[in-house]
Amino acid sequence: MKVSDHMSFDGVFTHAMVTELHKKLLNGRISKIHQPYQNELILTIRANGTNYPVLFSADPTYPRVQITKIPYVNPAVPTNFAMMMRKYLQGAIVTDIQQMANDRVVHFTITTRNELGDAEQLVLIIEIMARHSNVILVNQQSHKILDVIKHVGADQNRYRLLLPGATYIEPPQQDKLDPFVQNTAYVQLVKDFPNQEVLAKQLQQRYQGLGRDSSLQLAADLHQSGDAATHYQAFLDQFDQPTGTLITLPNHKTMFAAGNYAYFGQPTRQFDSLSALLDFYYQDAAQRERVQQQAGNLIRVVKNDLKKNRNKLKKLQQTLANTKQADELRLKGEILTTYLHEVKRGMTEIELPDYYHDNRPLKIQLSNQLSPSRNAQKYFSRYQKQKNAVIYVGEQIELTQAEIDYLDNIQTQIELAAPADIAEIREELTQQGYLKQHKTKKKQRSSRKVSQPQKFVASDGTEISVGKNNRQNDQLTLKTARKSDYWLHTQKIPGSHVIIHSDDPSEQTLTEAANLAAYFSKARDSATVPVDYVQVRRIRKPNGAKPGLVIYEGQKTLYVSPDAALVEKLTPNK
Template sequence: MSFDGLFTHAMVTELQHNLVSGRIAKIHQPYQNELILTVRANGKNWPVLLSADPTYPRVQVTQIPYVNPAVPTNFAMMMRKYLQGAIITEIKQLANDRVVHFTITTRNELGDAETLTLIIEIMARHSNVILVDNKTGKILDVIKHVGADQNRYRLLLPGATYIEPPKQEKKNPFVSNQDYRDLVQQYPTDTVLAQQLQQHYQGLGRDSATQLAADLHQPGDLAEHYQNFLTQFEAPQPTLITLSNHKTMFAAGPFAAFGEQRRRFDSLSALLDFFYQDAAQRERVQQQAGNLVRVVRNDLKKNRNKYKKLQQTLANTKQADELRLKGEILTTYLHEVKRGMTEISLPDYYHDNVPLKIQLSNQLSPSRNAQKYFSRYQKQKNAVTYVNEQLAITQGEIDYLDNIQTQIELATPADIAEIREELTQQGYLKQRKTKKKQRASRKPSQPQEFLASDGTEISVGKNNRQNDQLTLKTARKTDFWLHTQKIPGSHVIIHSAEPSEQTLTEAANLAAYFSKARDSATVPVDYVQVKRIRKPNGAKPGFVIYEGQKTLYVSPDANLVDQLSPKK
């Protein structure tokens, strides 16, 4: 289901239980539109995510690790100034809207108690995180500034008076009413009733309205069906549901109208972590990659166009032998060629004296015409060597950039800094000025570690720096190395000299999954001992050559990757 008003109601209930009376211990802004508050409550640390991401806005407790920037953002510094050490006294939802208020008590610089409200508005591209001074009603800071040129109704800028989002003329479904009875009588079909419920009640997304309509059309007491539907948001049963199109959706309850229950979770936050992990990660990577994606895509396009032109040039050089032939025939029959001719037909003694038409320049002598053909022949012959060299260089550039593009697609936000640094070293990006302290504080990311079913360690490199380090320095010569055959992807190392067939298959699945062929049905994966791998002098990062390999064919399986539990 969507993160609508009803799901917000359920999430607020969960957050109230876990966070109220908790102290805000840490504040970070790891990503542009996301704030993480670490709240100490009930003897535990709760990392609370407030996301104003336009695609995946939400509020939840998250256990997904994140990487903080070396230098905190201005917004993060302002949040620390006002909220560090503050107490959360109340968490409430505005009516049944997608707006959540965290009421926070703290002390100002003079030691006087003051009350602030941290507001998250979960409204797609209009989502925002706002800190308001309760006494003055002024905005202290906001994660996304919205000026008068963007919104005439309300300014979302520091110093502006906070105005609530425009209210809808709809009823709160949790406030006692009997309106649903009239709607059920007027609209006998589920689809139309769902539309009317959405228009009548606040905070009903399409999924919630569809399930409520289906429930209200069931035999039995309407009031009981209506109340049971709302009760599941007071005591939610976090559920992942498989739809008829094989996609999944999250819900606060069974939502039987949509499909089969695939999995239950202990909390709504755990459900959202599972559901959003890959999609939200991709979104974060795209945000952090910034111009990185654009530069790689443009360079890849430029090199592919260059390769096509070189191939055309190479095709044109195939005329070289014909030019030499015409020069020889002209030289043989030079006495028959007269100055001023524009063409002549002479016997081709290489092909049974079949007449061969030869173009001539009427400005040149017969001998100069022959020399011109030999000169053009020599020029094109020399071009073949040059063009072949350029084809090899350009193909190398294409392979490298294609590999980088795949790495960006598979990267975590922590990997982006290393990919950016590599592209800068390779000359694809301009050097950015970075403080020495900032560079020194950046720790190199490590390959992802997995355990095979029999306990064998398997390492997966996620970028070229990790791949080179893993294959050429970390791995023992007797370990086994795997990589998708002629497909960009990760280097995978099995830390064993005699891996079982099952371990080889599992490692091959990892190699296929962490490659450009992740969504393919069958992927060829080469495997060979590390001692048979070498890196040519001057080769691009991540590039190696090998011999004596064998090949496995596997189907990438995300469930198997999950089962190979990364080591903690």
């Protein structure tokens, strides 16, 4: 899914999200606290008999607050910030959720008990402000910051210190009107600015919390025939009863909204909640961001090794091209030997008939220091040297190409990985010698469970498994799958091993599994992808082969177009 350039999480969307969170979370108890990623806090809040994982994201690219169902991976050791949040918030009650003056700032008022057992009010604040986004815990009475997910010192911001112990200062106020507080500034604006785009800019400058897309939509509504006040109120009312709406734009990107944004296009899909909408909208982009954070050094190592090996391959191929003259050396040696009686010592060249090519004259360079027979011998020894070089260079090309294929495959796995898969890919690269071993991490590694391939269910109920890294791929294909099951893989393209757990899958199941193989491959964005399929009994792993590498024979090939909607349809309900 292509994400739009529109930043839809503006003040009115925040208003709608606060409406949703207020309904679901009020008076809920904080039961679990995790910081799975550098800029993200997840509080599990139990309210009305349901556990809601609430994401507070200060990610510079995708900041937001929402209930999330996207699984996350916790670090082996909790961060200091997570430990502080547990100290203050474990078991506390969420007594209020308020947005500040239609800005992208949300205050969660939390009632807890201090060490003496006295009730204490804390405020967990999320500021959704692009790269300045932050999550801050403040004592309501003293306004002192207890902790903050991103520390901001005086060298970064003189006006606002965001450090434990500092006094919390609200973000600087803009001189704008709250659109939800009754005012009629828009009436004059509509009269003064008949051009819709200019009106949108004026609305954005005058009113707090109107992003570009919201101001364009409101300008379009106010320009409709009829009473402007009615249109203005109708625009705002939808954020009190929001509908999670996904809209596909003319450039095929998508944007999200909390209601009717017909100015941009008709709804492509509607969701039960804004949180479900954001999970769907951000699942790829936000996961990519999380993977980038966790796999930074892996991506760098693999990139560098790929570059090094591709350069090596070029040089080897150049060397091979240079050694192609070996046969010509042998030929000259043989012709010299045949006509040795015509060669005189002291000659620097001789022209002799080439009996391999219709006796046409062939010029042969000679050394005037050597005897005729030594000259011939020199050609034979040069021939032998080059022939040996061809064999060696051929072997080196094969090894280097295998290395490139392996690293290319790893790079694809990192690109397609969920954060949970990164630890295993890191472990594999350490075992293969691409990363240095950290002695301190040995204990953590041994205690971690082997992750399982992703499960899918075909339309007819057949189970399909997809390996997401080499460890899973080897386990799935060589250990878990039965010999009669079917194995699928993109043809000559890095990707996942896919197993259909059936000895006689239907055509539809084969096509669906092929789609999964294409989707979980380097060719995800291609139009037509060749996918080989064969029974597991035809697969074998060569001795000494790198993780994830197998060879097979007797395969058939299907051509499919990767389809995200189909992948979602085949994903069993969690």
